[in-house]
Amino acid sequence: MALTSRMSSRLPYLALVLLTGAAVAPFLLLSYYNHPFMDDYYNAANVRTTGLWAQQIELYLRWTGRFSSSLLVTAANPIIYGWYEGFRWTPALTLLATLGTLYLGLRTLSQQRLPRAQAALAAAIFLLFYLHMIPEPYSAIYWFTGSIVYHVAGLALLLVFIASERARWATQTWQRRRWQAGAAICAVMAAAANEMTLLHLLLGLALVLGVKGYRRQWPQMRWWSTLLLLTLVVAVVTVVAPGNYVRMQFEGYAKEQGRANLVRQVLTAVPGVPGAMARLLVRRGLALKLVLPTLLWLPTILHWQRRGWLGTSIRLPWAWGAFFMLASYALSMLLFLGVMRQMPPDRAINGLLLFLFPTALLVIWAALAQRPAAVAWQLPAWLWRWGPVVYVGVFSLLGIPRRAWQELLLSAPAYDQQLLAREAQLRAAWSQGVEHVVVKPILGVKPYRVLITEWELTTEPGHYINSETALYFDVKSIVIDKQLIPQANPGFHYY
Template sequence: MAHFNSTDAAPGRLLTRPAARRVGWRYFRWTTSALLGLGLLPFFALAFSNFPFWDDFGMAMMVREHGLWGAQQVFYNTWGGRYGTAFLQTVGNPLTYGWLGGFRFTPLVSLGGTLLALYLGLRELSQQRLAPVQAGQAAALLLLLALAGMPTIYPMFYWFTTATGYESGIILMLLAMLGGLRALRATTTAVRLGWYGLAHISVILTVGLTEIALLLLGWTLLVALVCSWRGGRRRAAAAWGGLLISAAVGGAVAVLAPGNLVRMYGAGHTTQTHAPLNVLGAVRYATDYYTTFLSKPSQVLVLLLLAALLGPVLVHTRRWRPAGFRLPLAAGIGVLLVGGGLSFLFFALVNKNPPPGRTQSFIWLWMLLSWTGVLWAAVPTQISGGLRRAVGQMQRVAAVLTFFLLAVGLERTAWTEWLRNAPTWRTQNEARFARMAAAARAGRPTVVLAPFGGISPRRIAIMGENLFYNPHPTNSVQRSNNDPTAHWFGLDSVRLAAPPAPPNAMGPGL
């Protein structure tokens, strides 16, 4: 029998093969955790060089002018029905409380909240049987691969006002499904009501964030309802149906908001002035944009790598799936394609332009996480030993390929952004804010600032100049971009002294 020396063994003793395997597994687990931690490190570290953007100042100013409750009313009546977004962007905005430094923590909340929600979701889906270390590693892997295939990272995690509208939706959707599952598994009435209440609150907040969040969460709950009903699980169907009703009620409140009509058609609109709905044109636009989205090589590769990397874990935990968590692979893929297609169709109905990067990133995250569930639901109960070995070999090959692709791509970009750009970015932002604060204290109403320099944004957490340059201060774009910043500091206006240098766009962009 083969033996090898180990520092875990007593002096002069050798480990048997089973013991050697246990020691090897322990070191493998530590190494994997360390590599995943290093992979996520620059994204978390970049949070400490994060600063507010003009929308962040604007939402804080709305509270300053109208009060907290008044800001919700103004937003609902003049901006849109996204009541969840308005609530989070005002109550959770550090600028509401005059706390500029708080923006160093908002990306940590988005990134850490996503990681925690993924961890809790994986633990719950396995009925708490998946080891915490394995659940943590799988959650970190999911987040890292999500970042690798994400159309744009900055607005999902670092730009506060968009992160609250989009990434918060992913976190809340996970909490809604987690709460529903825990409620179904609870053994006492009090625990069941507590988890089900959390699920309802998460649903109501989610559908009030964006229309795409409303659509995708509604579609997810509908699929869960139909699958539970067809499987004869009436109690589960009632639970998902109750959450779907909450989504419908909250969605109606958001969709029927007066602010939606103001945003789409302008103040003083009439229902007779807007153009008729072009359904065929919308279908054509949606098909073109959705096809482009689905055919992005980076996203297709991430989905394939994810299947190979998680394969052994999904096979190992297949017997721990919640009751009825089974769906043929073809049907699961159909659910994903329909959900994504509906999202693009909705956007095409209201806008002829392709969805912005933040919207596509939200859809991408939903599809990636749903793809994980689809794969797990499709794993057969009985698996041969040969198939197990093949899945394990695929995982090893995929791990090597993933490590190489991340090292030369996303990781290289993120580490460069953190180590090279972040210090300069932080220094210049702090100097700019200090100058504006000093001008306000001295009673000078106008500040002229030099544009940022010496930065080549990698477009992870640093996008470049965030003030608008125009020699004519009456320009409407300058008013919308620069004025919220100036007014928050107590100034009349802020402008750039010269046009900013063209950003050297490297890495993934908006």
């Protein structure tokens, strides 16, 4: 009887683990069918022509000041080294890095009181809701260049605060120095990856520094002041890059070159920020998608509080955290409206949510951690045990895990075979003296907008997707065969 009772009490937890594992699995397995795309080819072609370090200088002077992401999208690009199969590994590594960062964050915030198994399970569920929330999982995880510039940069941002907290309560000097060095490296990576992550890092460091000063925690203030100063130095190097202004004029974001004109352009965008914030929340049901994980997070965090797992790492009044989150959101939107004069693209929204989503959950964590005693209210035992299982199960059936499985089983193998045949045709074109290549569209494949999206080569040889791909394969032009487009799924954009 005792054994039967113990098994039945653990059954909901085991069911939740199996459901979550089955929901995460297709995203990892889809990595096997991943291929280079657009800027992946372009960056590799430029490095092949100019060399790795010369390309960094060229990018800084004529394209962007994002020197850390510029280095990674070139130096870590697998096809630069002839490792074409490397693109089958990079998405899986990105997903595992995300899970590892979330796990480390939960364990750190709880001061290692939260059991490892529960931290790992919570990290996997967080990842599922994040993938469901963002408008385009492809550019966050599977597209190498987009993943480096926004998603990996976002992970580095989270690691700045995680490593700093680990350093604070490290018992040995060498451990503290190691974590501090990691935090400093991640700060440089995050600040120099893209302007939005830089903004979030500056705001986050300023908030923490202000809290430490308010509480007169002088030793900790020295560390946070050092990180903030380092980030400001990186910000100056990034913002003053000549390439920023060359690119803005090239892409039509700025009518006139010059920092004064840019400041004026940003200020004129201020009145439009509240409306843009509201539109983004309405866009694709984002407000509802933010509510879904919160409904699961509230009882979870209450349960952890009663178990004594919250720790005291963050004891911030919820109003402070909410104001910080709102200010960060507003300034992010101002950045895009003022500089790009448009709503943020999907890949930037991915990075924005990687910061705002955990921040919203941390506000709840901090509000409960600040309370001197656990909240007395609790769910009925049966609802607490089986509620998360049903919730994650229904979400997996109706949300993005279902689409991921459909894409994995129904579309990905045929998609992979056709891309392999296309790439073989393009590699053979140069040796055969073919300068203008006509390739088939993807046939018999439906995009489910996980790995396989609407983005494809087009029928226009001058389109940037076509020209960047042609540059890598040493041909003058690449186009999609117009006559075969009616046979392709309308979900692809062939123009």
